[in-house]
Amino acid sequence: MAEDIRALFEKKIKPQKLDRSIGLFGATTIGVGALMGAGIYVLIGAAAKVSGPSVILSYLITGLLAYITTLMYAELSRIIPRSGGGYTYSYNILGSIGGFTTGWFLALGSIFASGLYAIGFAEYAASLTGTALPKDIIKLIAIGITIFIGYVNLRPAKNRKFNIQNWIIWGNVGILLLLIVVSFFHLHMNNAKPAFPFGFHGTLAAISLIYISFFGYQLIANNADEIIEPEKTIPKAMKLSMIISMIIYLLITIGAVLAVPWHKLAASEAPLVLLADEAFGGKGWILISLGGVLASLGALSSTLFSQSRQTYAMGKDRFFPDIMGKLDEKTKQPKMALITGAVLISLVLFFFDLEFIAKAANFCLLFSLLPVSLAMRRVYKKDPSLKPTAKWKYYLPHITLVINLGLLLTLDLVSLAFGQQLALIGALIYFFYSRKREKRGKEGLNIILAEEKKFSFFSRNKVMIPVSNPNTQRALLMLSNTLLSKKGGEILVLAIKNVPAKIDFYEALSGADETLEVIKRSIDEAKKQNIKITPVIRASHTISKGIINVAEEENSNLIIMGFPRLQKNAEPSVTEAVLHSTHTDTLILNLKTTTENFTPKKIGVYIQDSNSLHLMMMCAAAIAEKHQAKIVLLGFLPENYGKRLKSSMDKLILKSLQILNSMALYDISLSVCTDIETELIHLSAELDLLILGKEPEKRQHKNLEESFSFRVSNQSKCSAIIVKSIQPIKKFVQRL
Helix, strand or coil: CHHHHHHHHHHHCCCCCCCCCECHHHHHHHHHHHHCCCHHHHHHHHHHHHHHHHHHHHHHHHHHHHHHHHHHHHHHHHHCCCCCCHHHHHHHHHCHHHHHHHHHHHHHHHHHHHHHHHHHHHHHHHHHHCCCCCHHHHHHHHHHHHHHHHHHHHCCCCCCCHHHHHHHHHHHHHHHHHHHHHHHHHCCHHHHCCCCCCHHHHHHHHHHHHHHHHCHHHHHHHCHHHECCHHHHHHHHHHHHHHHHHHHHHHHHHHHHHHCCHHHHHHCCCHHHHHHHHHHCCCHHHHHHHHHHHHHHHHHHHHHHHHHHHHHHHHHCCCCCHHHHCCCCCCCCCHHHHHHHHHHHHHHHHHCCHHHHHHHHHHHHHHHHHHHHHHHHHHHHHCHHHCCCCHHHHCHHHHHHHHHHHHHHCCCHHHHHHHHHHHHHHHHHHHHHHHHHHHHHHHEEEEECCCCCCCCCCCCCEEEEECCCHHHHHHHHHHHHHHCCCCCCEEEEEEEEECCCCCCHHHHHCCCHHHHHHHHHHHHHHHHCCCCCEEEEEEECCHHHHHHHHHHHCCCCEEEEECCCCCCCCCCCHHHHHHHHCCCEEEEEECCCCCCCCCCCEEEEECCCCCCHHHHHHHHHHHHHHHCCEEEEEEEECCCCCHHHHHHHHHHHHHHHHHHCCCCCEEEEEEECCCHHHHHHHHHHHCCEEEEECCCCCCCCCCHHHCHHHHHHHHCCCEEEEEECCCHHHHHHHHC
């Protein structure tokens, strides 16, 4: 068993890594695939409608503006060559909220953009059949291809036929180049007149329509962990893919505008079909439909593939559920990130129409660029050594911020309103879910020494035992098992590896032999008592914070700890720190006898108020039933008590009996007392176990040792349990 645990531990502390197998050509292919999507096949007409022949200038300006942002991304990819793209840059430089904001909108933008590409594939695939299919069928085809591409990307990286994607993407480029060459024999310069039928304003208006076509370069950075020499390869691939796409976009636009009158392009939903018919005759639509299929397929594959890497990065940083940040053991792929992406794209396709999806993609992708610009600006301010030698590069973040903010404000009200709703949803997820998880991830690392469990919607009772002292391990295990004997549940045994600041958690755990020995002793002890446990090792900068974080992450219902040693200095004990900050119910066991001799026959429960009454009675009932013990409810009244105070105590005792709901026998002891502390210590000589609640913290109590419950427990003649219970509403609010 010990050897199995060590093997499992060594396996789990080995950081998961993606295989570096993508070179410059593969990285450029990802960028070109995302850039050369179906947008070029349909957006020229929409842009010509608002700008006329000057759409050529619109594409040139848009390409130059996008290239400026590309240079900024390329610079950041050199400084931070890690997967996640814009999300990783913002997270590493701006911190938690900046990283989440960028990642949230990038993930959504990629999902909406993938929906566009999937619909583009379905439309062009249907056009190849020569029949007009209903919209519902088009949607089903789009959902089907999304699921298929997701399945293809799920296969192991070494076995995946990446050449298929190469053929798809470069096949589309080849079709467009062929169309450019042939169309240049059918140019008519008169079609360029008048060049500005709607003025220069129309030229600028077209930019916001076509800018979405220039986003794909950033997806290259999402795959940094799979790219060979990412700090060199990614900047080159970004620039290459953007230059290739810019040239093709510009040449296609020139060919389309000069070969076909612009008003005909504006009136057509498939403007390149008109160009192909002009260049190749009446059968040109076949070539364009094939190109549209390849373009959509390539863009969908590149975007879904890269988006899963960004989701995987956010999962590793704990903004998203842990399962998103794990690689599948067999395929070495972020399986759940890919599946989730494909499912979300399918839902977008099912519920929204094409125009809405396009607007949502535009807003999300534009908004995601804003924090990245701020991140670049901060990099130069914080570390002057990173400032570029070329002065113009220093102003890149300022220029890109103005460009992308300006383009964002040109979007219509529907896009902006929907963007606000997405921002609100993201804020709720961040502040009520992601923020604390990400913070806990920075503070420590959990290693659960058990095989992966199947996901279940039904919660289980969980008792967590932090262990370090071998003398208390057996008693804590027995108490935990006793408390779970009625309802059942799971016992988590936790050992903490204290890690100094700025030390990598995985590195620290590789030398955690002493911590592993603690776990092994607990496993052996549990085996002797026939108790099933789940061992957990936590690497943490502080022991108390590690205990609290594990309790929250594992949704523990109860923490059971041993009684703290008296502190000789002013430093608070681990137990005190846990009691002060935890949002989980807690029991502190002060065992005054050996574990073997702990067979209580008389259990005293000090009834003071209703704060921890429920947990105290549940604890007393479980122990009493196991050992056939009698429960004594201890209540005290002051001298000269009144009728009202007596009535309150009667109600409290009655409530205790209602909670008890047990076969165990009980007595009620209600007496007048001037010094409760002294009386309880005196009565403890007649008891085997005393259970008392942790009183609310008061300012005059500088530490746990000065509290009433600690003094009584420490001086009592019998074993004692201190109970701290948190009300459900308070627990919920505090955890938020």
